[in-house]
Amino acid sequence: MVVLLREGMPVILPVLLIIAVESGFLRKLKKRDGELQVLEIGVFYSAVVLAYAIFPCLTFMAGGLTYSPRSDGLDPGPTHSLAIQG
Numbered sequence: 001m002v003v004l005l006r007e008g009m010p011v012i013l014p015v016l017l018i019i020a021v022e023s024g025f026l027r028k029l030k031k032r033d034g035e036l037q038v039l040e041i042g043v044f045y046s047a048v049v050l051a052y053a054i055f056p057c058l059t060f061m062a063g064g065l066t067y068s069p070r071s072d073g074l075d076p077g078p079t080h081s082l083a084i085q086g
Helices: 004-007 011-032 041-062
Strands: none
Touching: 004 011, 011 041
């Protein structure tokens, strides 16, 4: 586990930074409005951006810090490859 954390630090730090920025944004909205309105377009959009930003990093970490042809969920068989003609 410690080796994974040490080797994964270039991926973990940006994820933590993205989460910190999202948290700061939500705190700023709550301070400004007095309450956090979850269905507000800015809150919803920032949650979508957060998910879009950290999902690839989390799948990379879950895959043992490697990407493989199956990382996209595709099974790279003969139907997914192009014929190479020489």
